[in-house]
Amino acid sequence: xxxxxxxxxxxxxxxxxxxxxxxxxxxxxxxxxxxxxxxxxxxxxxxxxxxxxxxxxxxxxxxxxxxx
Numbered sequence: 001x002x003x004x005x006x007x008x009x010x011x012x013x014x015x016x017x018x019x020x021x022x023x024x025x026x027x028x029x030x031x032x033x034x035x036x037x038x039x040x041x042x043x044x045x046x047x048x049x050x051x052x053x054x055x056x057x058x059x060x061x062x063x064x065x066x067x068x
Contacts, residue, residue: 007063013043017063026064033060
């Protein structure tokens with residue numbers, strides 16, 4: 001997995017969603033981050049063939065809650 005169950009980055013150069021500033025970026029750029037989940041970016045693979053749009057929104061909501 002790219003991220004641990006607590007949202008921290010498990011692989012090099014993966015965002016640590018347990019960090020408040022990273023989590024705040026997720027909340028502030030949700031549309032852009034939805035596109036990243038769907039299409040992928042850098043080492044992250046896209047999930048549009050696996051997850052529905054609703055599932056991707058749920059992922060964003062879940063990861064944004066880590067540092068609240």
